[in-house]
Amino acid sequence: MSTMNLEPVPGRTDEMIVNMGPQHPATHGVLRVVLGLEGERITRAVPHIGYLHRNHEKIEEARTYPMVIPYTDRMDYVSGTQNELPFVLAIEDMLGVEVPDRARKIRTMFFELFRLASHLVWMGTAMLDLGAISPFLYTFWDREIILGIVEKTAGARMLPNYYTFGGVRRDVHPDFFKEVADLLDHLERRMVDYEHLVLESPVVHARTIGVGVLSKERAIARGVSGPVLRASGVAYDVRKAFPYDAYPDVEFEIPTSPDGDTYARFWVRFQEMYQSIRILRQLLELTPKTGPFKGKAPARIKPPAGERYRAVENSRGELGVFVISDGTDKPYRVKHRGAAFSNLQIIPDLFIGAKFSDAIAILSSLDPVFGEIDR
Amino acid sequence: MGLLGSDERPRDVILGTLDDLINMARSRSMWPLTFGIACCAIEMMATWDPKIDADRFGMFFRNTPRQADVMIVSGTVNKKLAKRLRRLYDQMAEPKWVISMGACANQGGPFRQGYSVVEGVDKIVPVDVYIPGCPPRPEALLQALLLLRDKIADRELRYKKPREIPADYEIMAEPGKDGRIPVL
């Protein structure tokens, strides 16, 4: 148990044990990493999680199926409705509920809106970690616009409890499509600025290129997913691999980068935002303005005994849920597979040997959200 | 606040005015601690975004507890975090205030029945203002900060009267029924 609390090595005076977190401005929440520092170089790194463990899985066993949905919202709280989808899909599979085409498209639009919101938050906080203040404010304003659109339809800004078995809870606001179109125009203008401030900045280049390189094989073996995996050159995206909702109907690409470094992860997230805009533009065309938004689901949700693993590609990677039903109206067991949980495992791989400042950049490029990791 | 004809203790003109001035300064320069915990932390950040801009009221984040005045407990506090949170609170220099943001921090919220969640941050640190909501809007946080401003401005110098730990703080430290070792 040498790594438990990272005791200093007797007789070794050049190593300093530093405890980073849970209140550290760059940990994006309540991560705690115990670092062995030799000067600025990290010799050992032990991540500690669980500071936001709030019994999601145990509480969800004591809730009926519709009640679980608002709880799943609270996992990856940056990307709102994205968390609801795997659970909803799994139950729909078990129940055999048909989802109307329009409902699937509305779901996908919200999914991509929240991907944009999440990546905007990532961009702001990552740049804040690197020391730039202004992009944080810009991205948060853009996120406010997205959340305003969401609130107008779903009734809440961040955690709207919007998806339901068979569709969505209520129809979109009449202004929704126009507002989304305006938002996309606005975002396309702003993305130019973000490119100037983030991707093209020589300081960002100096801080990220060649830092925290994650090889393709290591990434796959570690179960890393999402932008972090794609930045290592693996074109694995649940949206393409196991399509769900309206993704088979739209065209988009999976941006990958062979480099695997921090800059590649930044770059991939940027390209994903472009792809999200592209998907949303197609869906604006494809989605009927009126029509059914909810399929026929039984009033009392009682899936037959069985189990189902469903995954979606949320902003951080493969967000899965493993539901076991015993035929009652409460799930027997709900297991959430958080993408950030898997992604965070590579902290020791990437941190050791890096500079302390690099560790901050690497951590921000992993984009952990602790609601999903600690659950 | 008349000096004459009042039942109250006569107010010292000079020191009383100084008290008022210092409390006014404190209430108008509340620097929160950068300590985001959960969902509410995102809305806490959004309170400083261009739309709400709490910086208009002279508030900006300090990363170190020594220089912060207000701790915004923005999220679920579980028993593992509670020790850390109390420690952070102890590290803050007097005078200090706590805002409990959101249902989880108020009383555990939807997670209050869980085995690891502290039912309310006021079991650990004294709380001045509570915000309901899950998560509260940024405007609600700003309202709470302004409530706190008014609370501070009406008071005497705080550091003369250090806060007391809630009475049931010690009760929580007793072992649980099933052999769990409570962590407080």
Next chain:
Amino acid sequence: MSQIPIPEDRHFRPRLFGYDPQKSRPWLERAVYSAYVFVFWLLVITTYAGVPALFGALGWDSGWGFVFMRALQVVLLFLLSAVLALLLILVLRKYLGKVQERFGPMHYGPAGGIQTIFDALKLLAKEDFVPAAADVLTFRLAPAVTFVASFAMFAVIPFASGWVLADTNVGLVYLIAVSTLSTYGVLLGGVSSGNKWALIGALRAGAQMVSYEIPLALVFLTVAVWSGTLSLSGIVDAQLGLWNFLPLALPFVLYVIASLAELKHIPFDFPEAESELIAGYNVEYSGMSFAFFFLAEFVELFLLPALIVVFFFGGWHGPLFGLEPGSLAAGALESLYFTLKTAVWVWIFLWIRATLPRYRDDQLMEFAWKAMIPLALFGLVLAAYMRLIWR
């Protein structure tokens, strides 16, 4: 929909707001800044012209009288630096607000004008904490050292012709000595805090100092070679025809970069590094001790741009409109020119702060040793050569 009035009689809920909506008032902001600059300017005039004139009129301008005069001037300069810090913090927050599509402090005082005074008062009344692990004497001393070292640079800054506390002919050497001292304060504060983050911050400050001090000194040398004097007033006088930033373009650029490093300013703010080291060297400081670090930081934020102006932008030079050089009016006008030129450079520094992320600490060292020092040497040789040819 939003106009639905909220009923007033909510019995248990505290009510807050009965104000009218406020709007941004740019003219008011400008008036506030102008007021601060005016106070600053008045203090400069009082310090450098009023006090000597007063003492001269009283006949106390020699012996102990001279010492008292200087002491009074130093007190006034302290006031001046306090005004500076209040102004600069306000300007920083307002400017950051502006470029970030929001408003800075704006509800307390006219256009937020007294926000920083509230901040200062609050810090004054806040608990000044000494951690158990700290070395008390050093911990207490460090902010003072930092502030005094920054403040001591005022001694040789010429605000106008003849308006300088000590127009010594070793001004540049004094500057090198004193500006290094402020890093000692940071080092002492970080090491004595008994905190690992502070320690890392202090080590970074030390490492940073050895990397930027040498190019900085080389640039000083270049300026001295070009101007033929070590006195700051002499350097300004030598730029009467041609401001130095044109012939000394390369040293000028190096000097700006080194100034950013000396200021511990983004992109080189490694000792403080908010998002990495929490608050770096001042992580354990609270209350007034922290305020002194803050004060020192913002005094330096004025002084280093001021030195840029002195070295490269002709100091106080500007059109005098027929005023007799050396008169009070001319001095006042010159000091205003100096202040405004400095303000432009402060603005550029703030602009950089609003834009750029932070480099890594070893990158600055690498850059300083591998690029800045050779370039500074090259600039020195070039300046000497040009001086040989042209003068």
Next chain:
Amino acid sequence: MSLLQEVWQAVKAIGTGMATVHKRVYEEAPTEFYPYVKPDLPPVSVQSLALVENEDGSERCIVCLQCERACPAQVITIERHRNPEGKGFLIDRFDIDLVNCMYCAACVEACPVSSIVTIQDFEMSTYDLRTLRADIDFLHEQARNSRQWYSPKFGVEIRTEDGRIEKAPPEMQPGGLAEILKPAEEVDS
């Protein structure tokens, strides 16, 4: 040459970035002056809960316990007894613990008579948590203090100046309410 180009690229990029930032000075800030200007919340926005009475002051709630059963956070406590004079039930106790409520509006979805509704009053911060234990009087008062509220069944309802409760005009309504908003004769035909 390539080094010079690199340096030039870096300088140009820094310059572009600084110009990008500076450009904002000339743009109007989107700040809403919150305490002075209340935010324009959409009518479906879930900020707080209220219990609507009928226009004549009688109870709309039929005490069917649907909301209590649907609540994920289990913050609704209802006690009832049989109406001795007619059918149905009467309320003994109707508490919503707004402290622990997660504002998911599941209760509003479940309510068959749109008695429990969402309102846009978010200014609920308080010095004392006891003020957030909402009993039935408080919930009624919340509804009385609101000019508009939302429930999925009835859509947005408004309280007119003379105290009547009406459906809001279509431009105030969110989506999906076409059938609710149709005039009565249209529904019949």
Next chain:
Amino acid sequence: MELRLKQERLFDEDIYTVHPEDYRALCEKLKADGFDFPRAVSGIDTGYGLRVTLHLTRLHDRAKVTVRTDVRYENPVVASVTDLWPGVEWYEREAYDMLGVRFSGHPDLRRILLEDEWELHPLLKRYDTGGYPIPGWEPKAWPDPDPWTPPPPPEPEAGEAGEGGEAS
């Protein structure tokens, strides 16, 4: 060696139910088959014992497979597969933390979400949501005679709500 396993197909994935002693061998076989991407490890309290479910994906042809194995409460030991897929390291720690499944051969098996001093394995069905023991909770009998075959799915009308569910 013949592996003691049962194979089913559910939706789009293959499900292997395997004897715990053969779990490791099956995983090695699957690894050799090219299942390179570990999705998750779930621990489940089935009411008669503990179950470990491993979800794997083969990236190039997107084949999905689920491996599950049941162990008794008395001896909840499963071979760790951390060396095959390093990505399951934290998932196995989580299963240990939440349910007390001990993974033999795991490099760093300690609690991950809860604190090290805790003795509670909260996801066990014998505890309620608050982590307190449910009075009168008794484990179900281990199915006989075939020790590695999971029990038949509970009948919905049998009123045995809250106990081990199986896919058929």
